[in-house]
Amino acid sequence: MKSLALVILALLICLSLAATTATQEWFKVEDAPWDDGSAVILSWQLSSRRDSLRLQKADSTGVYIDLLNEFSASGSFKESDLVHGTKYRYRLLAYSKDRSDSLALVATAVPAQQWFYMGKLSQLIILLLICAAILFYIISARRGKELFIRRISGLDSMEEAVGRATEKGKPILFIPGISDLGDIQTIAALNILNHLAFRAAEYDTALIVPCRYSMVLSAARETVKEAYLRAGRPDAYREERVFYVTDDQFGFVAGVDGIMVREQPAANFFLGAFWAESLILTETGFGTGAIQTAGTGQPHQIPFFVVSCDYTLIGEELYAASAYLSRDPQQLGSLKGHDFGKLLIIILVLVGVVMEMTQQGWFRQFLIGGY
Amino acid sequence: MKRNLPLVFAFVVGLVVFLSEFIPHNPFGQITETLENWFMIVSSFAILLGQISLVRANVTRVAERSHNWQYYLAGLVSFTLMVAVGLLWGMEQTPGIFGQGEKIAAFISAKPFDYIFEFSYIPLASTMFALLAFYIASAAYRAFIIRNFESNLLMITAVIVILGRTSFATALTGWVPASLKLLHLPELTDFIMQYPNTAAQRAIMISAALGVIGSSLRIILGIERSYLGGGK
Secondary structure, three states, X not given: OHHXXXXXXXXXXXXXXXXXXXXXXXXXXXXOOOOOOOOEEEEEEOOOOEEEEEEEEEOOOOOEEEEEOOOOOEEEEEEOOOOOOOOEEEEEEEEEOOOOOEEEEEEEEOOOOOOOOHHHHHHHHHHHHHHHHHHHHHHXXXXXXXXXXXXXXXXXXXXXXXXXXXXHOOOEEEEOOOOOOOOHHHHHHHHHHHHHHHHHHHHOOOEEEEEOOHHHHHHHHHHHHHHHHHOOOHHHOOHHHEEEOOOOHHHHHHHHHHHHHHHOOOEEEEEXXXXXXXXXXXXXXXXXXXXXXXXXXXXXHHXXXXXXXXXXXXXXXXXXXXXHHHOOHHHHHHHHHHHHHHHHHHHHHHHHHHHXXXXXXXXXXXXXXXX | OOOHXXXXXXXXXXXHHHHHOOOOOOOHXXXXXXXXXXXXXXXXXXXXXXXXXXXXXXHHHHHOOOOOHHHXXXXXXHHHHHHHHHHHHOEOOEXXXXXXXXXXXXXXXXXXXXXXHHXXXXXXXXXXXHHHHHHHHHHHHHHOOOOOHHHHHXXXXXXXXXXXXXXXXXXXXXXXXXXXXXXXXXXXXXXXXXXXXXXXXXXXXXXXXXXXXXXXXXXXXXXXXXXXXXXX
16 A cells, blocks of 8 residues: 555656656757857747747847747757857747746857867868879879870860961960959969960960959969960060950950950960850850860850850869870879769769668768768 | 979968868968958959059050051040049049039039949940840850751750740640649759759769869969969
8 A cells, every 4th residue: 555655656756747847948048069159059948838939139238139039839049140259148038828927038158169160071071082082193193103084175176276376377365264363263274374375385376365353464474474485485475465454244255355356366265264254255256267165164154165165174174174284194193083083972972862762861961061 | 482482382371271161260260261351452452453454555556556556545545534533523422532523413413433334334234245145046056956966955955945934835735634744844844954954063063173172282282383384
Protein backbone atom coordinates (compact mmCIF):
# COMPACT_ATOMS: atom_id res chain seq x y z
CA MET A 1 0.00 0.00 0.00
CA LYS A 2 2.84 2.26 0.96
CA SER A 3 4.68 1.52 -2.28
CA LEU A 4 1.53 2.24 -4.31
CA ALA A 5 1.26 5.63 -2.63
CA LEU A 6 4.89 6.31 -3.48
CA VAL A 7 4.32 5.39 -7.13
CA ILE A 8 1.27 7.65 -7.35
CA LEU A 9 3.25 10.46 -5.73
CA ALA A 10 6.10 9.99 -8.17
CA LEU A 11 3.66 10.01 -11.09
CA LEU A 12 2.08 13.21 -9.83
CA ILE A 13 5.50 14.88 -9.51
CA CYS A 14 6.42 13.78 -13.03
CA LEU A 15 3.14 15.07 -14.44
CA SER A 16 3.51 18.40 -12.69
CA LEU A 17 7.11 18.69 -13.92
CA ALA A 18 6.02 17.88 -17.45
CA ALA A 19 3.27 20.48 -17.26
CA THR A 20 5.75 23.06 -15.98
CA THR A 21 8.18 22.27 -18.81
CA ALA A 22 5.43 22.50 -21.42
CA THR A 23 4.44 25.96 -20.31
CA GLN A 24 7.98 27.25 -19.66
CA GLU A 25 8.56 30.38 -21.68
CA TRP A 26 11.97 31.72 -22.49
CA PHE A 27 13.78 34.19 -24.70
CA LYS A 28 17.51 34.31 -25.32
CA VAL A 29 19.96 36.20 -27.50
CA GLU A 30 23.26 34.64 -28.48
CA ASP A 31 26.18 35.69 -30.60
CA ALA A 32 25.99 34.02 -34.04
CA PRO A 33 28.78 31.44 -34.04
CA TRP A 34 31.75 31.35 -36.46
CA ASP A 35 31.22 34.74 -38.05
CA ASP A 36 32.76 38.21 -38.21
CA GLY A 37 30.82 39.45 -35.17
CA SER A 38 28.12 41.14 -37.18
CA ALA A 39 25.13 39.01 -36.15
CA VAL A 40 23.20 37.68 -33.16
CA ILE A 41 20.56 34.96 -33.02
CA LEU A 42 17.38 35.60 -31.05
CA SER A 43 15.38 32.49 -30.08
CA TRP A 44 12.27 31.98 -28.02
CA GLN A 45 9.63 29.55 -26.82
CA LEU A 46 6.13 30.52 -25.76
CA SER A 47 3.23 28.63 -24.25
CA SER A 48 0.12 27.71 -26.20
CA ARG A 49 -1.77 30.51 -24.44
CA ARG A 50 0.03 33.09 -26.56
CA ASP A 51 -1.17 34.18 -29.96
CA SER A 52 0.95 37.21 -30.78
CA LEU A 53 4.49 38.41 -30.26
CA ARG A 54 6.65 41.43 -30.92
CA LEU A 55 10.40 41.27 -31.12
CA GLN A 56 12.09 44.59 -30.43
CA LYS A 57 15.57 46.05 -30.30
CA ALA A 58 16.64 49.01 -28.15
CA ASP A 59 18.27 51.80 -30.13
CA SER A 60 21.10 53.99 -28.81
CA THR A 61 18.62 56.10 -26.78
CA GLY A 62 16.99 53.02 -25.23
CA VAL A 63 13.80 53.23 -27.27
CA TYR A 64 12.58 49.83 -28.49
CA ILE A 65 11.97 49.44 -32.23
CA ASP A 66 10.07 46.51 -33.77
CA LEU A 67 12.16 43.85 -35.51
CA LEU A 68 9.52 41.18 -35.98
CA ASN A 69 5.76 41.17 -35.58
CA GLU A 70 4.86 37.67 -36.64
CA PHE A 71 3.69 35.02 -34.21
CA SER A 72 5.26 31.61 -33.77
CA ALA A 73 5.24 29.65 -30.51
CA SER A 74 8.91 28.89 -30.88
CA GLY A 75 11.45 30.13 -33.35
CA SER A 76 14.60 32.09 -34.00
CA PHE A 77 15.57 35.29 -35.79
CA LYS A 78 19.02 36.30 -37.02
CA GLU A 79 19.87 39.98 -36.90
CA SER A 80 22.79 41.02 -39.10
CA ASP A 81 24.78 44.18 -39.83
CA LEU A 82 25.76 44.70 -36.19
CA VAL A 83 29.05 46.06 -34.88
CA HIS A 84 31.20 43.55 -33.02
CA GLY A 85 31.97 44.29 -29.38
CA THR A 86 28.82 46.43 -28.94
CA LYS A 87 26.16 45.47 -26.40
CA TYR A 88 22.68 45.08 -27.92
CA ARG A 89 19.45 44.83 -25.90
CA TYR A 90 16.37 43.02 -27.19
CA ARG A 91 12.83 42.62 -25.83
CA LEU A 92 10.18 40.04 -26.56
CA LEU A 93 6.53 40.96 -25.90
CA ALA A 94 3.93 38.19 -26.02
CA TYR A 95 0.20 38.38 -25.41
CA SER A 96 -2.35 35.72 -24.46
CA LYS A 97 -5.30 34.97 -26.68
CA ASP A 98 -7.86 36.65 -24.39
CA ARG A 99 -5.48 39.58 -23.70
CA SER A 100 -5.73 38.80 -19.97
CA ASP A 101 -2.02 38.20 -19.70
CA SER A 102 1.12 39.55 -21.30
CA LEU A 103 4.80 38.74 -21.07
CA ALA A 104 7.91 40.88 -21.49
CA LEU A 105 11.33 39.25 -21.61
CA VAL A 106 14.57 41.18 -22.03
CA ALA A 107 17.94 39.79 -23.11
CA THR A 108 21.27 41.26 -24.16
CA ALA A 109 24.17 40.07 -26.28
CA VAL A 110 27.57 41.26 -27.46
CA PRO A 111 28.49 39.94 -30.94
CA ALA A 112 32.10 38.78 -31.13
CA GLN A 113 34.48 38.03 -33.99
CA GLN A 114 35.70 34.47 -34.42
CA TRP A 115 38.89 33.18 -35.97
CA PHE A 116 37.31 31.05 -38.65
CA TYR A 117 34.22 31.12 -40.89
CA MET A 118 33.00 27.59 -40.22
CA GLY A 119 30.42 28.02 -43.01
CA LYS A 120 33.30 28.24 -45.50
CA LEU A 121 35.01 25.03 -44.36
CA SER A 122 33.85 23.09 -47.43
CA GLN A 123 35.09 25.91 -49.72
CA LEU A 124 38.47 25.88 -48.00
CA ILE A 125 38.84 22.12 -48.34
CA ILE A 126 37.92 22.15 -52.05
CA LEU A 127 40.17 25.16 -52.69
CA LEU A 128 43.12 23.55 -50.91
CA LEU A 129 42.64 20.31 -52.85
CA ILE A 130 42.61 22.15 -56.19
CA CYS A 131 45.59 24.34 -55.22
CA ALA A 132 47.50 21.25 -54.09
CA ALA A 133 46.78 19.55 -57.44
CA ILE A 134 47.92 22.64 -59.37
CA LEU A 135 51.13 22.84 -57.33
CA PHE A 136 51.72 19.11 -57.78
CA TYR A 137 51.49 19.39 -61.57
CA ILE A 138 53.67 22.52 -61.59
CA ILE A 139 56.36 20.66 -59.66
CA SER A 140 55.95 17.65 -61.98
CA ALA A 141 56.39 19.90 -65.01
CA ARG A 142 59.48 21.47 -63.43
CA ARG A 143 60.97 18.00 -63.09
CA GLY A 144 60.52 17.53 -66.80
CA LYS A 145 57.37 15.41 -66.94
CA GLU A 146 55.60 15.64 -70.32
CA LEU A 147 52.03 16.91 -69.91
CA PHE A 148 49.34 16.64 -72.53
CA ILE A 149 47.31 19.83 -72.97
CA ARG A 150 44.41 19.75 -75.40
CA ARG A 151 44.43 22.17 -78.32
CA ILE A 152 42.55 25.44 -77.95
CA SER A 153 41.74 26.49 -81.51
CA GLY A 154 40.86 30.04 -80.44
CA LEU A 155 44.43 30.54 -79.27
CA ASP A 156 46.04 28.70 -82.14
CA SER A 157 44.26 31.19 -84.38
CA MET A 158 46.32 34.06 -82.98
CA GLU A 159 49.15 33.37 -85.40
CA GLU A 160 46.67 33.20 -88.26
CA ALA A 161 45.09 36.51 -87.24
CA VAL A 162 48.42 38.31 -86.91
CA GLY A 163 49.57 36.81 -90.23
CA ARG A 164 46.43 37.94 -91.97
CA ALA A 165 46.74 41.47 -90.59
CA THR A 166 50.35 41.59 -91.74
CA GLU A 167 49.47 40.39 -95.24
CA LYS A 168 46.69 42.94 -95.59
CA GLY A 169 48.77 45.72 -94.03
CA LYS A 170 45.99 46.50 -91.60
CA PRO A 171 46.08 46.84 -87.83
CA ILE A 172 45.01 44.43 -85.09
CA LEU A 173 42.42 45.62 -82.57
CA PHE A 174 42.59 44.32 -79.01
CA ILE A 175 39.92 45.15 -76.38
CA PRO A 176 40.92 44.03 -72.84
CA GLY A 177 37.27 43.92 -71.73
CA ILE A 178 35.35 46.78 -70.18
CA SER A 179 36.12 45.99 -66.55
CA ASP A 180 38.72 47.66 -64.36
CA LEU A 181 42.08 46.23 -63.31
CA GLY A 182 40.50 44.72 -60.18
CA ASP A 183 38.82 42.10 -62.33
CA ILE A 184 40.83 38.92 -62.89
CA GLN A 185 39.39 38.73 -66.43
CA THR A 186 41.17 41.99 -67.27
CA ILE A 187 44.43 40.60 -65.89
CA ALA A 188 43.94 37.46 -68.01
CA ALA A 189 43.30 39.67 -71.06
CA LEU A 190 46.48 41.67 -70.40
CA ASN A 191 48.44 38.43 -70.17
CA ILE A 192 47.20 37.49 -73.64
CA LEU A 193 47.89 41.02 -74.87
CA ASN A 194 51.52 40.52 -73.92
CA HIS A 195 51.83 37.52 -76.25
CA LEU A 196 49.86 39.21 -79.02
CA ALA A 197 51.94 42.39 -78.80
CA PHE A 198 55.10 40.28 -79.04
CA ARG A 199 53.84 38.65 -82.25
CA ALA A 200 52.67 42.00 -83.63
CA ALA A 201 56.11 43.48 -82.92
CA GLU A 202 57.82 40.56 -84.67
CA TYR A 203 55.61 40.95 -87.76
CA ASP A 204 55.73 44.76 -87.54
CA THR A 205 51.95 45.00 -87.51
CA ALA A 206 50.12 47.88 -85.85
CA LEU A 207 48.29 47.01 -82.66
CA ILE A 208 45.44 49.24 -81.43
CA VAL A 209 44.36 48.90 -77.79
CA PRO A 210 41.46 51.15 -76.69
CA CYS A 211 40.91 51.07 -72.90
CA ARG A 212 37.88 51.91 -70.83
CA TYR A 213 39.70 52.64 -67.57
CA SER A 214 42.83 54.62 -66.84
CA MET A 215 44.30 51.88 -64.66
CA VAL A 216 43.88 49.39 -67.49
CA LEU A 217 45.43 51.92 -69.87
CA SER A 218 48.49 52.22 -67.67
CA ALA A 219 48.90 48.43 -67.34
CA ALA A 220 48.20 47.84 -71.06
CA ARG A 221 50.83 50.40 -72.11
CA GLU A 222 53.40 48.78 -69.85
CA THR A 223 52.52 45.31 -71.14
CA VAL A 224 52.72 46.28 -74.82
CA LYS A 225 55.91 48.28 -74.33
CA GLU A 226 57.63 45.35 -72.59
CA ALA A 227 56.52 42.98 -75.35
CA TYR A 228 57.99 45.26 -78.04
CA LEU A 229 61.22 45.49 -76.04
CA ARG A 230 61.33 41.71 -75.71
CA ALA A 231 60.84 41.35 -79.44
CA GLY A 232 63.78 43.72 -80.01
CA ARG A 233 61.55 46.34 -81.64
CA PRO A 234 61.31 49.22 -79.12
CA ASP A 235 61.37 51.66 -82.06
CA ALA A 236 58.10 50.19 -83.40
CA TYR A 237 56.23 50.81 -80.14
CA ARG A 238 53.75 53.69 -80.47
CA GLU A 239 52.30 54.82 -77.15
CA GLU A 240 49.37 56.61 -78.77
CA ARG A 241 48.04 53.31 -80.12
CA VAL A 242 47.23 52.21 -76.56
CA PHE A 243 44.78 54.87 -75.48
CA TYR A 244 41.91 55.76 -73.20
CA VAL A 245 38.45 56.24 -74.72
CA THR A 246 35.92 56.84 -71.95
CA ASP A 247 34.66 55.32 -68.71
CA ASP A 248 31.13 55.25 -70.08
CA GLN A 249 29.97 51.85 -71.31
CA PHE A 250 28.12 52.88 -74.47
CA GLY A 251 30.41 55.83 -75.12
CA PHE A 252 33.24 53.28 -75.20
CA VAL A 253 31.26 51.08 -77.58
CA ALA A 254 30.59 54.02 -79.89
CA GLY A 255 34.30 54.91 -79.87
CA VAL A 256 35.45 51.35 -80.61
CA ASP A 257 32.80 50.86 -83.30
CA GLY A 258 34.05 54.05 -84.94
CA ILE A 259 37.63 52.75 -84.87
CA MET A 260 36.53 49.46 -86.45
CA VAL A 261 34.64 51.20 -89.22
CA ARG A 262 37.36 53.78 -89.97
CA GLU A 263 40.54 51.76 -89.44
CA GLN A 264 39.12 48.44 -90.74
CA PRO A 265 41.36 46.19 -88.58
CA ALA A 266 42.09 42.80 -90.11
CA ALA A 267 41.83 41.02 -86.76
CA ASN A 268 39.78 41.84 -83.67
CA PHE A 269 40.36 40.40 -80.21
CA PHE A 270 37.68 40.85 -77.54
CA LEU A 271 39.10 39.30 -74.40
CA GLY A 272 38.06 40.08 -70.83
CA ALA A 273 34.83 41.04 -69.12
CA PHE A 274 31.97 42.10 -71.39
CA TRP A 275 28.32 42.83 -70.77
CA ALA A 276 25.51 44.19 -72.95
CA GLU A 277 27.92 45.73 -75.47
CA SER A 278 29.46 42.40 -76.51
CA LEU A 279 27.19 41.84 -79.50
CA ILE A 280 27.32 45.48 -80.64
CA LEU A 281 31.10 45.28 -80.78
CA THR A 282 31.39 41.88 -82.44
CA GLU A 283 28.63 42.45 -84.98
CA THR A 284 30.30 45.68 -86.07
CA GLY A 285 33.57 43.75 -86.37
CA PHE A 286 31.81 41.04 -88.35
CA GLY A 287 30.48 43.70 -90.69
CA THR A 288 34.01 44.93 -91.42
CA GLY A 289 35.09 41.40 -92.35
CA ALA A 290 37.75 41.07 -89.64
CA ILE A 291 38.81 37.72 -88.25
CA GLN A 292 37.46 37.77 -84.71
CA THR A 293 38.49 36.01 -81.50
CA ALA A 294 36.57 36.57 -78.28
CA GLY A 295 36.71 35.20 -74.77
CA THR A 296 35.02 36.00 -71.51
CA GLY A 297 34.13 34.49 -68.18
CA GLN A 298 30.60 35.94 -68.41
CA PRO A 299 28.32 32.99 -69.28
CA HIS A 300 25.55 35.25 -70.62
CA GLN A 301 27.78 36.83 -73.27
CA ILE A 302 29.25 33.62 -74.66
CA PRO A 303 26.31 32.86 -77.03
CA PHE A 304 26.73 36.31 -78.59
CA PHE A 305 30.43 35.71 -79.14
CA VAL A 306 29.87 32.22 -80.52
CA VAL A 307 27.43 33.57 -83.10
CA SER A 308 29.44 36.55 -84.27
CA CYS A 309 33.11 35.54 -83.85
CA ASP A 310 35.31 33.05 -85.63
CA TYR A 311 36.84 31.71 -82.41
CA THR A 312 35.54 31.86 -78.85
CA LEU A 313 37.36 31.12 -75.62
CA ILE A 314 34.79 29.75 -73.22
CA GLY A 315 35.14 30.19 -69.46
CA GLU A 316 38.38 28.64 -68.27
CA GLU A 317 40.09 28.94 -71.67
CA LEU A 318 40.41 32.70 -71.18
CA TYR A 319 42.42 32.20 -68.00
CA ALA A 320 44.40 29.34 -69.49
CA ALA A 321 45.32 31.34 -72.60
CA SER A 322 48.49 32.96 -71.31
CA ALA A 323 49.85 29.66 -69.97
CA TYR A 324 48.92 27.92 -73.21
CA LEU A 325 50.56 30.55 -75.38
CA SER A 326 53.72 30.81 -73.28
CA ARG A 327 54.37 27.04 -73.58
CA ASP A 328 56.18 27.41 -70.26
CA PRO A 329 56.13 23.92 -68.65
CA GLN A 330 55.36 25.38 -65.22
CA GLN A 331 52.32 27.24 -66.50
CA LEU A 332 51.17 24.27 -68.53
CA GLY A 333 51.42 22.20 -65.35
CA SER A 334 48.95 24.53 -63.69
CA LEU A 335 46.49 23.88 -66.53
CA LYS A 336 46.68 20.19 -65.73
CA GLY A 337 45.60 21.14 -62.19
CA HIS A 338 42.40 22.61 -63.66
CA ASP A 339 41.58 19.17 -65.03
CA PHE A 340 41.88 17.73 -61.53
CA GLY A 341 39.47 20.46 -60.35
CA LYS A 342 36.98 19.42 -63.03
CA LEU A 343 37.28 15.78 -61.97
CA LEU A 344 36.71 16.78 -58.35
CA ILE A 345 33.60 18.78 -59.26
CA ILE A 346 32.21 15.86 -61.32
CA ILE A 347 32.75 13.50 -58.37
CA LEU A 348 31.11 15.97 -55.96
CA VAL A 349 28.10 16.38 -58.28
CA LEU A 350 27.66 12.60 -58.58
CA VAL A 351 28.08 12.04 -54.83
CA GLY A 352 25.67 14.91 -54.20
CA VAL A 353 23.02 13.32 -56.43
CA VAL A 354 23.37 9.98 -54.63
CA MET A 355 23.28 11.66 -51.20
CA GLU A 356 20.13 13.60 -52.07
CA MET A 357 18.46 10.47 -53.42
CA THR A 358 19.26 8.62 -50.20
CA GLN A 359 18.12 11.64 -48.16
CA GLN A 360 21.53 12.26 -46.61
CA GLY A 361 21.01 16.00 -46.19
CA TRP A 362 24.25 16.58 -44.24
CA PHE A 363 26.34 16.47 -47.42
CA ARG A 364 24.45 19.31 -49.09
CA GLN A 365 24.35 21.18 -45.78
CA PHE A 366 28.11 20.88 -45.47
CA LEU A 367 28.72 22.09 -49.02
CA ILE A 368 26.41 25.10 -48.79
CA GLY A 369 27.96 26.19 -45.53
CA GLY A 370 25.69 24.83 -42.82
CA TYR A 371 27.42 23.28 -39.83
CA MET B 1 64.60 44.60 -57.78
CA LYS B 2 62.28 46.45 -60.16
CA ARG B 3 60.78 43.12 -61.23
CA ASN B 4 60.91 41.32 -57.87
CA LEU B 5 59.22 43.97 -55.75
CA PRO B 6 55.84 43.75 -57.56
CA LEU B 7 56.06 39.96 -57.36
CA VAL B 8 56.65 40.11 -53.58
CA PHE B 9 53.72 42.54 -53.24
CA ALA B 10 51.50 40.27 -55.33
CA PHE B 11 52.45 37.28 -53.18
CA VAL B 12 51.93 38.99 -49.81
CA VAL B 13 48.69 40.75 -50.77
CA GLY B 14 47.32 37.63 -52.48
CA LEU B 15 48.04 35.52 -49.42
CA VAL B 16 46.53 38.04 -47.01
CA VAL B 17 43.36 38.43 -49.10
CA PHE B 18 43.08 34.64 -49.32
CA LEU B 19 43.36 34.32 -45.53
CA SER B 20 40.91 37.15 -44.91
CA GLU B 21 38.30 35.22 -46.86
CA PHE B 22 38.33 32.55 -44.15
CA ILE B 23 39.34 34.52 -41.04
CA PRO B 24 36.67 36.99 -39.97
CA HIS B 25 38.65 38.29 -36.98
CA ASN B 26 40.56 41.58 -37.00
CA PRO B 27 42.87 42.54 -38.63
CA PHE B 28 42.02 40.10 -41.45
CA GLY B 29 38.35 41.00 -41.53
CA GLN B 30 39.09 44.59 -42.49
CA ILE B 31 41.97 44.04 -44.89
CA THR B 32 39.90 43.35 -48.00
CA GLU B 33 37.81 46.47 -47.42
CA THR B 34 40.93 48.56 -46.81
CA LEU B 35 42.56 47.27 -50.00
CA GLU B 36 39.40 48.00 -51.97
CA ASN B 37 39.48 51.57 -50.63
CA TRP B 38 43.13 51.88 -51.68
CA PHE B 39 42.21 50.63 -55.14
CA MET B 40 39.50 53.30 -55.37
CA ILE B 41 41.95 56.03 -54.33
CA VAL B 42 44.61 54.93 -56.82
CA SER B 43 41.90 54.58 -59.46
CA SER B 44 40.69 58.14 -58.81
CA PHE B 45 44.17 59.54 -59.36
CA ALA B 46 44.54 57.44 -62.49
CA ILE B 47 41.50 59.17 -64.03
CA LEU B 48 43.76 62.14 -64.69
CA LEU B 49 46.08 59.86 -66.65
CA GLY B 50 43.15 58.84 -68.84
CA GLN B 51 42.10 62.42 -69.47
CA ILE B 52 45.64 63.40 -70.43
CA SER B 53 45.82 60.43 -72.81
CA LEU B 54 42.48 61.40 -74.34
CA VAL B 55 43.47 65.02 -74.91
CA ARG B 56 46.93 64.17 -76.23
CA ALA B 57 45.66 61.52 -78.66
CA ASN B 58 42.96 63.83 -80.04
CA VAL B 59 45.11 66.98 -80.21
CA THR B 60 47.87 65.11 -82.04
CA ARG B 61 45.45 63.81 -84.67
CA VAL B 62 43.82 67.18 -85.17
CA ALA B 63 47.19 68.95 -85.35
CA GLU B 64 48.52 66.41 -87.87
CA ARG B 65 45.28 66.65 -89.86
CA SER B 66 45.26 62.86 -89.91
CA HIS B 67 42.52 60.90 -91.65
CA ASN B 68 39.03 61.73 -90.26
CA TRP B 69 40.51 64.42 -87.98
CA GLN B 70 37.08 66.07 -87.72
CA TYR B 71 35.83 63.28 -85.44
CA TYR B 72 38.72 63.84 -83.05
CA LEU B 73 37.97 67.55 -83.06
CA ALA B 74 34.33 66.78 -82.19
CA GLY B 75 35.54 64.62 -79.32
CA LEU B 76 37.83 67.37 -78.05
CA VAL B 77 35.12 70.03 -78.27
CA SER B 78 32.60 67.81 -76.43
CA PHE B 79 35.12 67.01 -73.72
CA THR B 80 36.10 70.66 -73.25
CA LEU B 81 32.48 71.82 -73.23
CA MET B 82 31.42 69.37 -70.52
CA VAL B 83 34.44 70.16 -68.35
CA ALA B 84 33.86 73.91 -68.77
CA VAL B 85 30.14 73.96 -67.94
CA GLY B 86 30.70 71.53 -65.07
CA LEU B 87 33.41 73.74 -63.59
CA LEU B 88 31.53 77.00 -64.11
CA TRP B 89 28.03 76.09 -62.91
CA GLY B 90 28.43 72.67 -61.31
CA MET B 91 26.03 69.77 -61.62
CA GLU B 92 22.86 68.74 -59.80
CA GLN B 93 23.20 70.20 -56.27
CA THR B 94 26.93 70.87 -56.47
CA PRO B 95 27.77 74.53 -57.18
CA GLY B 96 30.44 75.59 -59.69
CA ILE B 97 32.79 78.59 -59.82
CA PHE B 98 29.84 80.87 -60.71
CA GLY B 99 27.58 79.28 -58.10
CA GLN B 100 24.41 77.41 -58.96
CA GLY B 101 23.77 79.28 -62.21
CA GLU B 102 20.15 80.09 -61.34
CA LYS B 103 19.63 82.44 -64.30
CA ILE B 104 20.72 79.89 -66.89
CA ALA B 105 18.85 77.15 -65.02
CA ALA B 106 15.67 79.24 -65.15
CA PHE B 107 16.15 79.70 -68.90
CA ILE B 108 16.88 76.10 -69.94
CA SER B 109 15.14 74.41 -66.96
CA ALA B 110 18.37 72.75 -65.72
CA LYS B 111 22.03 73.48 -65.15
CA PRO B 112 23.99 73.48 -68.44
CA PHE B 113 25.89 70.31 -67.49
CA ASP B 114 22.71 68.47 -66.52
CA TYR B 115 20.91 69.81 -69.60
CA ILE B 116 23.57 68.56 -72.02
CA PHE B 117 23.83 65.29 -70.13
CA GLU B 118 20.11 64.65 -70.18
CA PHE B 119 19.29 65.84 -73.69
CA SER B 120 22.46 64.90 -75.56
CA TYR B 121 24.32 62.17 -73.78
CA ILE B 122 21.37 60.02 -72.62
CA PRO B 123 19.68 59.89 -76.06
CA LEU B 124 23.04 59.03 -77.67
CA ALA B 125 23.76 56.26 -75.16
CA SER B 126 20.22 54.92 -75.57
CA THR B 127 20.70 54.91 -79.33
CA MET B 128 23.83 52.81 -78.99
CA PHE B 129 22.04 50.40 -76.68
CA ALA B 130 19.04 50.23 -79.02
CA LEU B 131 21.32 48.99 -81.80
CA LEU B 132 21.51 45.77 -79.83
CA ALA B 133 18.00 44.82 -80.95
CA PHE B 134 19.02 44.92 -84.63
CA TYR B 135 22.30 43.15 -83.99
CA ILE B 136 20.51 40.38 -82.09
CA ALA B 137 18.24 39.91 -85.10
CA SER B 138 21.14 39.73 -87.57
CA ALA B 139 23.18 37.44 -85.32
CA ALA B 140 20.17 35.19 -84.67
CA TYR B 141 19.51 34.95 -88.41
CA ARG B 142 23.04 33.64 -88.99
CA ALA B 143 22.87 31.30 -85.99
CA PHE B 144 19.58 29.76 -87.09
CA ILE B 145 20.60 28.90 -90.63
CA ILE B 146 20.33 25.11 -90.71
CA ARG B 147 23.67 23.66 -91.71
CA ASN B 148 24.02 20.60 -89.51
CA PHE B 149 22.35 18.69 -86.69
CA GLU B 150 23.50 21.14 -83.97
CA SER B 151 22.21 24.25 -85.75
CA ASN B 152 18.93 22.41 -86.41
CA LEU B 153 18.62 21.64 -82.72
CA LEU B 154 19.49 25.24 -81.86
CA MET B 155 16.82 26.58 -84.17
CA ILE B 156 14.09 24.26 -82.86
CA THR B 157 14.95 25.17 -79.25
CA ALA B 158 15.01 28.86 -80.09
CA VAL B 159 11.61 28.69 -81.78
CA ILE B 160 10.13 26.90 -78.73
CA VAL B 161 11.59 29.46 -76.31
CA ILE B 162 10.60 32.47 -78.44
CA LEU B 163 7.04 31.18 -78.86
CA GLY B 164 6.85 30.06 -75.23
CA ARG B 165 7.55 33.56 -74.02
CA THR B 166 4.56 35.01 -75.93
CA SER B 167 0.85 34.87 -75.14
CA PHE B 168 0.43 33.12 -78.49
CA ALA B 169 1.98 29.98 -76.98
CA THR B 170 -1.02 29.34 -74.71
CA ALA B 171 -3.41 29.59 -77.64
CA LEU B 172 -1.23 27.32 -79.73
CA THR B 173 -0.90 24.45 -77.26
CA GLY B 174 -3.90 25.06 -75.01
CA TRP B 175 -5.71 22.05 -76.47
CA VAL B 176 -3.03 19.61 -75.25
CA PRO B 177 -4.54 17.61 -72.34
CA ALA B 178 -3.41 18.41 -68.80
CA SER B 179 -1.81 14.97 -68.48
CA LEU B 180 0.71 16.09 -71.14
CA LYS B 181 1.29 19.43 -69.47
CA LEU B 182 5.02 19.42 -70.26
CA LEU B 183 4.16 19.77 -73.95
CA HIS B 184 2.48 23.12 -73.34
CA LEU B 185 4.85 25.65 -74.89
CA PRO B 186 5.16 27.87 -71.79
CA GLU B 187 5.89 24.78 -69.67
CA LEU B 188 8.37 23.47 -72.21
CA THR B 189 10.08 26.87 -72.33
CA ASP B 190 10.37 26.97 -68.54
CA PHE B 191 11.79 23.45 -68.58
CA ILE B 192 14.42 24.37 -71.19
CA MET B 193 15.41 27.53 -69.34
CA GLN B 194 15.42 25.91 -65.91
CA TYR B 195 17.28 22.66 -66.61
CA PRO B 196 19.39 22.36 -69.81
CA ASN B 197 20.13 26.10 -69.95
CA THR B 198 20.98 26.42 -66.25
CA ALA B 199 23.11 23.26 -66.38
CA ALA B 200 25.14 24.60 -69.32
CA GLN B 201 25.58 28.02 -67.71
CA ARG B 202 26.71 26.47 -64.43
CA ALA B 203 29.21 24.29 -66.25
CA ILE B 204 30.73 27.44 -67.78
CA MET B 205 30.70 29.20 -64.42
CA ILE B 206 32.43 26.29 -62.67
CA SER B 207 35.00 26.07 -65.45
CA ALA B 208 35.61 29.83 -65.21
CA ALA B 209 35.97 29.57 -61.42
CA LEU B 210 38.62 26.86 -61.86
CA GLY B 211 40.40 29.13 -64.33
CA VAL B 212 40.30 31.98 -61.80
CA ILE B 213 41.80 29.73 -59.10
CA GLY B 214 44.61 28.59 -61.42
CA SER B 215 45.27 32.07 -62.75
CA SER B 216 45.29 33.61 -59.26
CA LEU B 217 47.65 30.93 -57.98
CA ARG B 218 50.04 31.50 -60.89
CA ILE B 219 50.01 35.26 -60.20
CA ILE B 220 50.44 34.86 -56.42
CA LEU B 221 53.34 32.44 -56.89
CA GLY B 222 54.95 34.68 -59.50
CA ILE B 223 54.77 32.05 -62.25
CA GLU B 224 52.50 34.25 -64.37
CA ARG B 225 54.22 37.57 -65.00
CA SER B 226 52.92 38.62 -68.39
CA TYR B 227 50.68 41.30 -66.85
CA LEU B 228 53.82 43.03 -65.57
CA GLY B 229 55.19 43.04 -69.09
CA GLY B 230 57.74 40.50 -70.23
CA GLY B 231 57.33 36.75 -70.32
CA LYS B 232 59.23 34.72 -67.78
